[in-house]
Amino acid sequence: MIIEPKISVSMIAKDESADIVNALNSVKSIAHQIVVVDTGSKDETPELCTRHGAEVYFKKWSENFSESRNFATKHCRNEWIISLDADEILDLESFKKESHYLNDKSIGGLNVKIINSLGDNDYSPQSEHRYTRIFRNLPNIEYKGRIHEQILGSIYEAGLEVVETNIIIRHYGYIDTSHEKKIRNKQLLEQEVIDHPEDFWLKFHLAETEFSLGNIEKAKIAYKIVVDSFGLTIEQSERTRIRLSQIALAEDDFKSLQEWCNFKSMDINRDGLRKFILGAGYMTNKQFSLALELYKSEEVQNSNMVDRNRVNDAISALSTFAVL
Secondary structure, three states: OOOOOOEEEEEEEOOOOOOHHHHHHHHOOOOOEEEEEEOOOOOOHHHHHHHOOOEEEEOOOOOOHHHHHHHHHOOOOOOEEEEOOOOEEEOHHHHHHHHHHHHOOOEEEEEEEEEEEOOOOOOOOEEEEEEEEEEEOOOOOOOEOOOOOEOHHHHHHOOOEEEEEEEEEEEOOOOOOOHHHHHHHHHHHHHHHHHOOOOHHHHHHHHHHHHHOOOHHHHHHHHHHHOOOOOOOHHHHHHHHHHHHHHHHHOOOHHHHHHHOOOOOOOHHHHHHHHHHHHHHHHHOOOHHHHHHHHOOHHHHHOOOOOHHHHHHHHHHHHHHOOO
């Protein structure tokens, strides 16, 4: 008989009363302990967490995500830790299918798929990235970095493996991200880049933050710095080219748009977005047949990063123009 290892769930939160109960409910059936570190809530977040079975600890926010997360993990008592945000839910079915990895003594961490919802209905686009969110509870495994904190490096330093899994965490925080939070993240990233000027991973996230704030010229400069870097993952490199193509489209620079879109992604979702943007460029240049062909492609039709309503509206309009 295989004994399943016990699991602690670790969270940090501030004023998350609107979302945190969903997060807690998503893990209560598999968690032997839930730790929530409150960093200064003025709403009823601590009370809600206590009522739903979590242990609540308090720590003043210090402009450092790793410090808060490491404070939370120090209160975890079980062999494995799942790190979850208040605006996320764990997909239990996907977790149970791959929980066997927890019994492998050579494994120190599991990379999971984070699915980010970018709208509030089933037709809204999504984005995906992978992150180490499940890891062994060992003293020398800890987070590093003020923002976009990483635990992967310390797992490798401990001599343990990290495996890719199909476990899914669904993230809803991008639906309504406050301007204040984006500015805070930008300031933290700028300081991290100063401290680690050769870290292109940080520079990529700074570019993403500038883009989300609408600072398009700054974002374009930042993306161009990292676009050919070997310090990015394939996903991040492709996202950089896609962002640059979006900027070129907004600037009516069709030549640059074509150059940035001159690749093919093995990921159908990213390739669908690439083709959708290229199609918009063709549409702007009144090359309606080429735009229609792209919008009807398998990649665009099946990409979760493309707004289904916009695709259908574009196809309806283009079907008329293409036959003129």
